[in-house]
Amino acid sequence: MVIIGAGECGGRAALTLRDLGFDGPVTLVGDEPHLPYERPPLSKEAMTSEAPLIKAIASDELLGERSIRHIHSVRAVAIDRAAHLVRLSDGSSLAYDKLLLATGSVPRKLPMPGLGGRCVYLRTFNDALAIRAHLKPENRVAIIGGGFIGLELAASARKLGATVAVLEAQPRILMRGVPAEIAEVIHKAHEAEGAKVLTGQGITAIADDGTRVRITLADGQEIVADFAVIGIGAVPVTALAAEAGLAIDNGIAVDGNLRSADPDVFAAGDCCSFPLAVYGGRRVRLEAWRNAQEQGALAAKNMLGANEAHAAVPWFWSDQYGLTLQIAGLSDEGRSTVRRDLDDGAFILFHLAEDGRLVAASGIGPGNAVARDIRLAEMLIAKRAMPAPEALGSQSVKLKSLLAA
């Protein structure tokens, strides 16, 4: 068994192969110098904690104990499907019976001239270390893109006292996947914490002279920063699969079992698109920690012949300042929303399809105020339940009671 990509997905897949009792060789290939690690802390704890510790998914001892061979700092450069071989950047080759592509995604590049060494992206632990070095009270940071990575970084930067401006070209932050009502709560939290958030304005020019970055906005306003972080989305890493003749459709195209058209090649996590069963097989690609974990585990199962379809409901979260946002399902599936207010200003929006089926739930609040109800909503979504809107909207009706119905 060979796994290309040693992130959350690849790491979980390798461990799951052993959990399921597979005792043949397992090789995990990663292009980073680190052990498989969790990426969510990179925009948060890796910035704000006293020492930037890497949160490893598996220690060297555990990998050794479970006989998982981890080849680091090496890229896979080609797949020879006929010969069942993967060629690596160090000139060596690996033979496989089953191959898992867990190549992940990389930050979308800002297609503009003028970017220099002070315009950076965040994907890896090493990227995080470089950004962390700049997050000081005397520094001004421009965050290009009001998505999760940018906003979480903005919150971390404010915590460390830096001057922060978030620049979003769309009319509001978090346009993709987050309802406006919730985005507004987050927007206000950033302003209350002293971050500047500018929306609805594209960037017309960037000049990075090596000491500072000057950004010109559509209305002529100029933002001067000591450095800029670009967070405008991610693109799946598919070149290896494409060159091997596998189909690409917004990611490496796999079936519900995460298998490509080649029965011996699987793909999972950020790099793949797959039919989402809960929405009738709508093809999606998810960039989320839990999806990477679940698909890594499912791919491992199917590499061993289980033939099990992905059935999970998408779920993701974001932490900014004291607020946590959690979303179960994809809110764009909804046609109407019902709001449920919880204690401490927390609230949940339930998204219902035309026929009344619960398709998604988005919640925000301090700490973990929405966690339990979002988890219950996720179960209701998985059951394809059609709960009464009045029950969803009333805090006195326990969601758990709807699950039993």
Added chain:
Amino acid sequence: MSDWVEACAAGDIDEEDVMRFDHAGRTYAIYRSPEDEYFATDGLCSHEKVHLADGLVMDDIIECPKHNGRFNYKTGDARGAPVCVNLKTYPVKVDAGKVLIQVG
């Protein structure tokens, strides 16, 4: 050495639910099972030190509110990624309508 401490009244926790209990600088989670029995574990998830009392109880499982790490709250056993370290459990008894846990 090992003291029994009053945590709450038996009726303070719904069936199939959990409550946080802080005592002497430590935090615990007290559970009432669907079978109306009481259990106690360490209050923080072994993955990222999140209060489990904000999580969801289903049957004999508590799920961490942050990343859905699962534990059997009766035994403390971790039930799969991302958690791999078991929770410590504590003896519990109900006496005259009070839930007592044996700490330390």
